[in-house]
Amino acid sequence: MHIPDGFISTPIAAAGIAVAAGSVAYAVKATNKKMGEKQVPLMGVLAAFIFASQMLNFPIIGGTSGHLLGAALASIFLGPWAGVLIMTSVLIVQSLIFQDGGLLALGVNIVNMGIVPCFVGYYVYTGVAWLFHRSKVGLMLGGGLAGWLTVVASAALCAFELALSGTVPLKAALPAMTGVYALIGVGEGLITAAVVALVLAVRADLLQLQKA
Amino acid sequence: MKFKWWHGALILLFLLAILSPIASSFPDGLEKVAEDKGFIGTAVAPFFRILPDYMMPGLTNRAAATILAGLLGVLILFGIGYSLAKLLRTKNET
Numbered sequence: 589m590h591i592p593d594g595f596i597s598t599p600i601a602a603a604g605i606a607v608a609a610g611s612v613a614y615a616v617k618a619t620n621k622k623m624g625e626k627q628v629p630l631m632g633v634l635a636a637f638i639f640a641s642q643m644l645n646f647p648i649i650g651g652t653s654g655h656l657l658g659a660a661l662a663s664i665f666l667g668p669w670a671g672v673l674i675m676t677s678v679l680i681v682q683s684l685i686f687q688d689g690g691l692l693a694l695g696v697n698i699v700n701m702g703i704v705p706c707f708v709g710y711y712v713y714t715g716v717a718w719l720f721h722r723s724k725v726g727l728m729l730g731g732g733l734a735g736w737l738t739v740v741a742s743a744a745l746c747a748f749e750l751a752l753s754g755t756v757p758l759k760a761a762l763p764a765m766t767g768v769y770a771l772i773g774v775g776e777g778l779i780t781a782a783v784v785a786l787v788l789a790v791r792a793d794l795l796q797l798q799k800a
Numbered sequence: 801m802k803f804k805w806w807h808g809a810l811i812l813l814f815l816l817a818i819l820s821p822i823a824s825s826f827p828d829g830l831e832k833v834a835e836d837k838g839f840i841g842t843a844v845a846p847f848f849r850i851l852p853d854y855m856m857p858g859l860t861n862r863a864a865a866t867i868l869a870g871l872l873g874v875l876i877l878f879g880i881g882y883s884l885a886k887l888l889r890t891k892n893e894t
Contacts, residue, residue, distance in 0.1 A: 635881030
């Protein structure tokens with residue numbers, strides 16, 4: 589869902605850069621001196637995993653493909669603010685080195701694919717986990733639901749930005765974007781739940797590190 | 801050096817990067833919507849190109865070019881994530 593330059597207007601792009609810059613600055617403040625020893629390699633692994641899996645597009649119906657977003661996973665493991673830093677790192681590298689996602693659109697992409705899904709994912713996951721008393725099934729269900737919702741929220745936000753930019757009317761963009769990404773989100777939900785299940789089986793302690 | 805969990809995770813990530821050439825080349829969700837709704841043409845080409853389309857330039861074999869770009873990206877992002885967390889680490893925890 590990396591927005592290339594040209595899809596969004598300059599005011600929307602500028603607003604995105606402002607929101608992204610402010611949030612990332614706050615994220616650094618919020619996470620500073622809070623990272624434990626265990627988090628250091630975990631943050632590296634998560635950033636690299638999200639990059640690698642974003643290269644692996646899987647086909648969905650209608651000649652379309654999707655890939656993992658990963659914001660839900662990042663915030664499930666390390667909390668929303670560290671998640672924002674991870675997603676921002678991935679998006680900056682993708683835009684600067686791999687020309688995936690526009691340079692002017694970078695702020696908007698950080699908002700859509702980093703900030704908003706990290707918070708949506710974190711609170712959906714912790715909410716569902718709490719409802720299920722942090723049972724294994726509850727954590728997996730929370731991960732799956734968080735994965736799906738983050739992708740749909742991200743797509744809806746993207747549709748609003750395209751409409752506000754005058755690129756495409758909202759009544760065309762919103763159903764099209766949420767429709768496609770509701771399907772791609774199923775993949776996100778399954779992968780997120782599977783990673784949570786895998787980590788529960790081999791290193792359950794890594795799921796106890798997240799802080800809001 | 802003792803084998804830690806994340807050494808294993810890194811090996812898995814390299815394997816993931818090696819899988820990258822089998823990724824679907826269909827347009828992604830946003831591209832598809834842009835084609836269907838007729839605004840794909842408003843996209844502006846990047847201002848500069850380093851490794852566009854996740855391919856290492858100068859290689860004729862597309863699969864090899866994609867794998868190398870993927871491995872490079874995995875290393876860069878592991879490095880960034882690791883260093884960032886190290887900078888933000890708590891001082892009193894051992």
